[in-house]
Amino acid sequence: MDTFIQLFLSGISAGCVYGLVAMGFVLIYKSTEVVNFSQGDLVMLGAFFAVTFSQWLNGNYWLAVVFTVMAMACLGYGVERILFRRLMGEPPFSVLMVTIGLGFVLRAVAGMIWGHDPQSMSTPYSDARLAWGDFLLPVRDLVVIFGTLILSVILFIFFKSSRIGLTMQAVSQNQFAAYCVGIPVKRVLALTWALSATIAGVAGILLVPIKSAYPQLGLLLGIKAFAAAIVGGFGSLPGALMGGLLIGVLEEMTKFYIDPVLEFGVSEFSAYILLLVILLIRPQGLITSMQRKKV
Amino acid sequence: MRFVLKTSYNRDIDVFRDRVHFFWYFLLVLVMLIAPLFAGTYFQSQLTLLFISAIAGTGLMVLVGYTGLVSLGHAAFLLLGAYVHTLLLKYHIPFVVSLPLAAIACGVFGMIVGLAALRTTGVYLAIATLAFAMIVEQVIKNWKSLTGGNNGLKVSDPTIFGFDLQSDVRVFGLDSEVSIFYYVCFVILVLVLFLIVNLLRAPTGRSFIAVRDSEISAQAMGVNLTAAKIRSFSLSAALTGIAGGLMAHQIGHLFPDSFTIVDSIKLLMLVVVGGLGSVHGVIFGAIFLILLPEAISVLKGWLPQAMVYRGGLEPLIFGSILILFLVFEPFGIYGRWQKILLYFNQFPLYRKKTFKRQRSFLRTERVH
Structure with a gap:
C-alpha cells in the first residue's frame, strides 16, 4: 500500500507537467483553432532559457524565472507575428503542418545552440526532501504540483473575469463577431500565443530540476500532453489537467506493476494505448466541451 | 492555347484532357521504360x-x-x-x-x-x-x-x-x-x-x-x-x-x-512541396525528396562548421522547407508550374491576382 501511494504521488507530479503542457495548447486551440504541435518544444525552450539565465545571473533562481517567463512571452508573440499571422484564414490542416515544421526547427536550433547533452540547473529546492511518515517526497515534485495548481487557478480567474481573458474567449468563438464588437482580433491572437508560450515556459522551469534540459525533451512530452488533452476532452482546461494526471499515474503504475511481469516495455506506450482506448470508447473525452455545430 | 470542345459531361472528369495530353504521358512512360538501358x-x-x-x-x-x-x-x-x-x-x-x-x-x-x-x-x-x-x-x-x-x-x-x-x-x-x-x-x-x-x-x-x-x-x-x-x-x-x-x-x-518520425516528416514534406491536392505533385515531391540529400551535402560545404557538426541540420532544413512552402507557395511545385503555364498561355495578360487566395475570418465548426 505504501508503494502504491508513493507511486501515486510521483505519478501525480509527472502528470502535472503533462497537464501543464496540455493546457498550453488547449488554450491556443480554443482561441485560434490551431493545434500547436510545437508546444512541447516551447517547453524545451523554456527549460533551456531557465538554465541559461540562471547561469548568467550566477544562480539567482527567482530572477531567472522572471526573465524566462518574459523571454517566452516575447517568443510566443513573435512567432505569431512572423509566422501565424500570415496564415490566418488558411485551412487548419496547413497551419497544423506549419506548427509541426516549427517544432522540428526549434528542436534543431536548440540542439545547435545548446548541444545535445542534458543540462541541469540548481534551484533552492533541488535536493530537499520532505519526509512524512514513511513517505519520502522530493520537494521538486511538490513544487511541480503546487506550481500547476496555482497556475490553473490564475488561468481560471483570468478567463472568468479579466478583460483580456474574456476577449480571448470571444475570439475563440467567432472571430468575425469579435471583430464587429471592436475586439482587435489579431492582437488578441498574438497575446494568446504569448500566453501559451508563457505557460510552456513555466512548465519548462518546473521541469528542469526533474528532467534537465535537452533538445529532444519536448517531443515525447508534447505527444503525451496531447494524449492528456484528448483524454480530458480537447478544449477544456480542467480536462487537460485531469487527463495529464491520469496519464502520469498510469505510467508510474505500469512501470512498477506490469513491466517486470510482461517484459514488453508497456510503460513506454501505456499513455498512447490509453489515448486510443479512450478515443474508441468515449471519443469526446472525459469532459465534453465541444459539440458539432448544427447548421 | 488549346481549347477542348466538351461534348459530354464525362469529359469534365476524364483522365486525359485530349489526345495530346495522352500522348505526353505515354511518351513519359515509354522513356521511363527504356531509361534503365542507358x-x-x-x-x-x-x-x-x-x-x-x-x-x-x-x-x-x-x-x-x-x-x-x-x-x-x-x-x-x-x-x-x-x-x-x-x-x-x-x-x-x-x-x-x-x-x-x-x-x-x-x-x-x-x-x-x-x-x-x-x-x-x-x-x-x-x-x-x-x-x-x-x-x-x-x-x-x-x-x-x-x-x-x-x-x-x-x-x-x-x-x-x-x-x-x-x-x-x-x-x-x-x-x-x-x-x-x-x-x-x-x-x-x-x-x-x-x-x-x-x-x-x-x-x-x-x-x-x-x-x-x-x-x-x-x-x-x-x-x-x-x-x-x-x-x-x-x-x-x-x-x-x-x-x-x-x-x-x-x-x-x-x-x-x-x-522514424523524420521519415514521416519527409513524406509530409514530399506532399507539401510537390503540391497539395494534385497527383502530379506526388511525382514532383518525390523528385525533390531524392535530390534533397545532394543539395544538403552541397550546402554543408557553405555553412559554418558548428551548424554542420552539432547535428540536427537535416531536421532543421526539413522543417524550414515545410514552413516556407506552406506560407509562400501552398500549392507547391505543381502550383508554381501551373502559374508558369498560365503565364505563357495568356502571355501579356497574366495577372498575379488570378491565384490570390481568398482569406476569411475563422468560423469554427464547433460549439462551446
Whole structure:
C-alpha cells in the first residue's frame, strides 16, 4: 500500500507537467483553432532559457524565472507575428503542418545552440526532501504540483473575469463577431500565443530540476500532453489537467506493476494505448466541451 | 492555347484532357521504360527509390491533399508494411501474395486507428497516428521472437516463379546492367497512380474532396463524414504499406528504427512541396525528396562548421522547407508550374491576382 501511494504521488507530479503542457495548447486551440504541435518544444525552450539565465545571473533562481517567463512571452508573440499571422484564414490542416515544421526547427536550433547533452540547473529546492511518515517526497515534485495548481487557478480567474481573458474567449468563438464588437482580433491572437508560450515556459522551469534540459525533451512530452488533452476532452482546461494526471499515474503504475511481469516495455506506450482506448470508447473525452455545430 | 470542345459531361472528369495530353504521358512512360538501358546502376537505384517514395507519397496525398487530414505517423505504416511483407516472405509466401497482404494488413490497422481518431474531429488523427507510430515501434522492438528485436530482420530477395526480381540482367549488346526491381516498382507505381486518379473522379474520391473543403457542406450533401475519412485513411495506410514492402527490399535489413518520425516528416514534406491536392505533385515531391540529400551535402560545404557538426541540420532544413512552402507557395511545385503555364498561355495578360487566395475570418465548426 505504501508503494502504491508513493507511486501515486510521483505519478501525480509527472502528470502535472503533462497537464501543464496540455493546457498550453488547449488554450491556443480554443482561441485560434490551431493545434500547436510545437508546444512541447516551447517547453524545451523554456527549460533551456531557465538554465541559461540562471547561469548568467550566477544562480539567482527567482530572477531567472522572471526573465524566462518574459523571454517566452516575447517568443510566443513573435512567432505569431512572423509566422501565424500570415496564415490566418488558411485551412487548419496547413497551419497544423506549419506548427509541426516549427517544432522540428526549434528542436534543431536548440540542439545547435545548446548541444545535445542534458543540462541541469540548481534551484533552492533541488535536493530537499520532505519526509512524512514513511513517505519520502522530493520537494521538486511538490513544487511541480503546487506550481500547476496555482497556475490553473490564475488561468481560471483570468478567463472568468479579466478583460483580456474574456476577449480571448470571444475570439475563440467567432472571430468575425469579435471583430464587429471592436475586439482587435489579431492582437488578441498574438497575446494568446504569448500566453501559451508563457505557460510552456513555466512548465519548462518546473521541469528542469526533474528532467534537465535537452533538445529532444519536448517531443515525447508534447505527444503525451496531447494524449492528456484528448483524454480530458480537447478544449477544456480542467480536462487537460485531469487527463495529464491520469496519464502520469498510469505510467508510474505500469512501470512498477506490469513491466517486470510482461517484459514488453508497456510503460513506454501505456499513455498512447490509453489515448486510443479512450478515443474508441468515449471519443469526446472525459469532459465534453465541444459539440458539432448544427447548421 | 488549346481549347477542348466538351461534348459530354464525362469529359469534365476524364483522365486525359485530349489526345495530346495522352500522348505526353505515354511518351513519359515509354522513356521511363527504356531509361534503365542507358542509365547506370546508381541512377537506376535512385529512380527506384523515387518510385517507392512516390507510391508512399500517393498514399499520403490522398489523405492530406484530398481529404485534409494530417498524419504524423505514416512511417509506422512503412515499418508495418515492411515487416509484414518481410515476415511473410520469410515463411515462403510468394512475393505476389505477400505484398498485397502487407497492404491489407496496413489498411486494417489504418481502419482501426481511423475508427478511434476520426469519429470526432480530424485533428485527433495527427496525434493518434503519432501515438500509433510509437506503439508500433515499441512492439516491433520488444516482440523479439517474431521480429528479432533490435537485431533486425534480414529481407530475402523477392522472387516470382523462381525468378529473382532483385537481380541485374545484362541486356544483349549493351554495357549497362538493367535492374529488374526497377520495373517492378515502376509497374506498381503506374498501377497505383491509375487507381488513385480513377478513384478521385469516382464518388468515393469526390466525397474525400468534399470533406476537405467543408465538412458541413459535405454532410449536407449526404456524405458520411466518418466513413469517408476512415476510407481515405485506410487507403492511404495500405498504399504506404506497399511502399514499405518495396522499401524493405531496397534497404536489405530491417530494424525497428528503420523508419522514424523524420521519415514521416519527409513524406509530409514530399506532399507539401510537390503540391497539395494534385497527383502530379506526388511525382514532383518525390523528385525533390531524392535530390534533397545532394543539395544538403552541397550546402554543408557553405555553412559554418558548428551548424554542420552539432547535428540536427537535416531536421532543421526539413522543417524550414515545410514552413516556407506552406506560407509562400501552398500549392507547391505543381502550383508554381501551373502559374508558369498560365503565364505563357495568356502571355501579356497574366495577372498575379488570378491565384490570390481568398482569406476569411475563422468560423469554427464547433460549439462551446
